[in-house]
Amino acid sequence: MPDHGDMTDSYVRVRGAREHNLRQVDVDIPRDALVAFTGVSGSGKSSLAFGTLYAEAQRRYFESVAPYARRLIHQVGAPKVEDITGLPPAVALEQRRSAPTSRSSLGTVTTLSNTLRMLFSRAGDYPEGAAERLDSDAFSPNTTAGACPECHGLGTVHHVTEASLVPDPALSLRDGAIAAWPGAWQGKNLRDILATLGHDIDRPWRELPQADREWILFTDEQPVVTVHPVREAGRIQRPYKGQYMSARRYVLHTFADSKSETLRKRVQRFMVSDDCPVCDGRRLRPEALAVTFEGRDIAELAGLPLAALAETLRPAAARTDDADVAAPLARDLVTRIEILTELGLGYLSMDRPAPTLSPGELQRLRLATQLRSGLFGVVYVLDEPSAGLHPADTRALLTVLHRLKDAGNSLFVVEHDMDLVRRADWLVDVGPRAGEHGGRVLHSGPVAGLAQVAESATRRFLFDSGEYPRHREPREPTGLLRLEGITLHNLRALDAEFPLGVFTAVTGVSGSGKSTLVTRVLADAVTGHLGAGPEDDEETGARPTAELAAAKGLAAVDRLVRVDQKPIGRTPRSNLATYTGLFDTVRKVFAATDAARARGYTAGRFSFNVTGGRCETCQGEGFVAVELLFLPGTYAPCTACHGARYNPGTLEITYRDRTIADVLAMTVDTAADFLADLPAAARSLRTLQDVGLGYLRLGQPATELSGGEAQRIKLATELQRTRRGHTLYLLDEPTTGLHPADTEVLLRQLHGLVDAGHTVVVVEHDMGVVAGADHVIDLGPGGGAAGGRIVAAGTPAEVAAAAGSRTAPYLARRRARPEPS
Template structure:
């Protein structure tokens, strides 16, 4: 029996779709929060419980500092009794800056740099000349550590005549200087050249070498009075223009611009080569001359984490400073290895990692934090993990509990839920159909209950294809796939007209095969490909279900075609809440306005003028079939299917949303309100509607990278049904998957391994799910342990 004095008691929680929930959670135990995607799990665990802990912490912070703390939300709860401090580890939405790596993201790099500074082996001349280097000297991201030639990037970017003027047969008037920017600035450079007397109407190649060099490379920045040529109805006005050579413009823009798109454009007009000073190693010569364990810091950073643990634990007779630093590093690195990240290295760019990998890095870094008496709120730590690797997640949570903490786990993986001490099941459905507590108690009591989670606990995997009467589709043809990209060494065939699952432990090469190698193979074969990655959809307040799927464009056309709109001279833009003429001026088309609370985080309330409609009153005077444009945005997908039954362009998009289980969402639902699972399925539906709308003579291959991320088993079944529909229609589907519910229903499985990184990349088993389950691979063992009748 749980001690009520140590319980967390939530009273009257009504954040988002929670229906004034009362629920009790035991402290000092592992509590799983379950439910279908969008049911309210995250609203309870993160928005309410962690949100209230944040609010209380903010009250203890000096008032002038509160506004500096971003991300706080109004938990909208009556009260929570027995709430300790919380630490939230949500799925990472960002990996940090462009220079962020595994080492910097996990904070291990800080200790590694100190190891080189305090315990490194210094060459005599460096020790005599500068003494001991501080830790910043071992970072390519600091002014003192970065190579001065490449600014710590390892690459030099040099504008050349060929890169800036790719077609010398053109004149400047005709666009010979492709590196110039568009719009006003490019015309400004052109007009300054004309004012200076340079020919712009002859082919570039006919200009003298001296003139070409001056235009492209001069460091001079003369200021001249420009008399621009304008149209007859434009203002004729002179101005003083400052000349910058093309290379100067490129280099200054690269150094100053914070826009990724601008930087990519500028870099496209430069030649790139390994830095001649550091040889691509990014650091100063002094820093690279210091070694630890016989390696320079860039060499040590490239060692896989699983090997790094062995190196660090093998250190004998360390100094006191070295011992303290190793005690900081080793637990984090060892935990990362246990969580299936042993194939990574400290220098691996964080931008190349999945959200699940980033979260597991954060989990690993928490182990040596020394916190006691806190509640860890975890968001699907199983994401991106092979079933056999999830044992390490369970062990990690036990270590949190043994350290005197509590764990609240938002999870869809039934193997982890089954190992919890307590489960809170939210539902019964999603969105407006969810938000109720269906069960709060021991896990055993939920198994077999008539709820989506109860049914999933009772039958985690359906019967395997290839066993008994569960026949597989035969491939219409086989496409040869041969690749040695990165760590891959694959020579196999891809069955067209089949549903193929690519499996294997983390880092075995699955995503490289499906997201990198296969698109090239398919393109060479002339096969149309649809590639759906894990990149999230837009989450701005302006993005909604209707705008992201594209159906809103068709809806606005219907309104613009009404007689009323035609008489007023309104076009489709009038019916956009992003355009000044049509939107509500009070909330600028947001539907809500922010209420400033001075020393507390802001709160949002419904706009008092448009009452959430987003549009001004005049725009809402135009109706289509008795509905205003705001009324349409207020429809659920189910309601909209009836309204737009005879409008194919809209109906097709709605069908795709319904097929992946999103019929409860409203068309105008803002992207920030969507759960991770909902956002993923909207992206899938957007692609699936195109396949419904466009019938092709050549079948399509659909490539998906872990499409079940964030999905409850009940939602997974809906997704698999839709993917099977594509294959039944003649297309092919290839998915990277760890979810055994998907693997069990595939026609063919390609199992990669046997290990990760350089120890992976080979197909160690191929066949039906039943065949894989009878084999000796990690995937086969996982299937065999849970499959019915195996």
């Protein structure tokens, strides 16, 4: 039996790793080093770093934890590996979204808010006459002691108005004037109840008496009447008893009590949100807001950018009086904030809601917390820490990583940024391709050694002089879309021009306003022009809209497509096949077989989401939850269907000797050959291959897909559709999570869209992508309040030569490289 605690040599030695697509991998990796794991998407690098090394370290740690405590901690499961020796304890910093509650903030994620509350509690300036000092909980809006009694710590109060409930007063009640009511109510319930009560439902809303309008919208009465519906289209409807509910009562009741997040978001569109009149949006009780430090209350300090907050606290931190209770607390805050500023996060504020932070920002916040933890002898396993970072910020990240290493730790980093990989001490390259064509360690050694590995997809981008092919001459625009007087977040009275018919890259350091300009302002302007309202934020509901003085050139855009990295589904029932519509074709093919027709099976029989064809033991999920006494629950393959998801009757139907479960288990590449004679399926599969997703299984759950994979699935779904008119494609950092080889594949598709006459606008940090664009808009010069301005705009050559642009030197350096051979 090997000694798992043996640390006599300086290597972690892995033998027989078989997690996911790994093929009996044996590899030796040095400790106390910065080790980069590279390879194309789906090659197996994450399976080695996270699925094997981190999972085994966690498993060993949990062996020392009491069984009851294990149940309370999320576990990744035991890896498929024969043996690992020399493995220290591990900490994983993955790319993942934060908790969905808007009460979680940057301050709570980093625990900075705890120290700030203690500072106010123990060293704050209390108003004259205050009876006693408040406990630190009194400065938290998430506690009963601190939350404003009016808004319960939310900072906003919600109400409705006639304008919010009736957006078009020219409509009659019959035509749906009260937009807040559900569609079914409009048709046969509330409308008919109002008619029975004597209200004119065919008169334009604005012509109804004011007293009637107010009663219909705002009454708390709920009269019950017998309704005799008017005959419509020759149909006779029977009388029924109906109870009236005003529009206000319905909206507020649904928002407060509904368990359906979809319903709550729907009614929120008809509500008006204002700052709480008691706390002015500051979320706290008046007693807490009366306490100040350096002349500001806690809400004001929490709302400052971190860099400004550090400057405000620096005088207190510099005090040397041992009796001064503020000095050590202020020093702790300043020191921790300086680390965050080094990582390019100085533009964020402590009260920034956690759901609005990007996965890259969250990972850097956790990285800064680890730097202050004082741990040593630990393996930190990081998932693409450079994600969302401008090249100017990557240098600071590298400095922080080396500080962790110098403190006596090992860093295992899954990374695609070749500049960061070049600075690693050791390189583990996995491949050569994805899925079943990957899973081998092609090189484990010093970075320079990869130059001799011809089959590595990473080698060309790491050592050759260039990366992505670039357009020699930028395309000429076919038109211009101009937005004037933009005001939102850190954009102040900004004018921006987007040329049409070309590929535009929007650049700038983190927090400079790129995503606000593209995915909020530009997207909402075009959406409004096309007749739809702005989308709400998925996590936080309604969001503020931009002030816009004018928008010109929108008439040239016929369609808008937004391709983001949000999941294609939140449960294992959603997968690649269902999202793209491919599964509809597959189910119809199985239903059309002679055996299925003889049994009367329809396409619905071959869905694992409905009763009939699915396995009822696992409800079509393929696995069942296993509850263990004093241990965390786990999942096991269903004993009835053995993971197939269908019942025996359904699995007796085959198409070309394969069951529906067999098809779902196929990769895109395999299915492309198997379904080549079905035009609809072949087109869908071909577009998935074109964006580099041939390695994914058709039935792979959405919960297993990365943000980059989800984004490419969405793009492939769009590419397979027939495109008419002029389409504007907006993408937010589309290369996040992509190996340079995958980025090449993606860029071919995006440039193909432009060649077909459409417009593509991307928010991007990859200088290789920016160098190949037709037009560049660079925001900055800094983040937060120091950003929000267009510092340069023009061709890549023009922006590369722009003075005052933090992007310019990196773009110039990238353009100076010759084309790859």
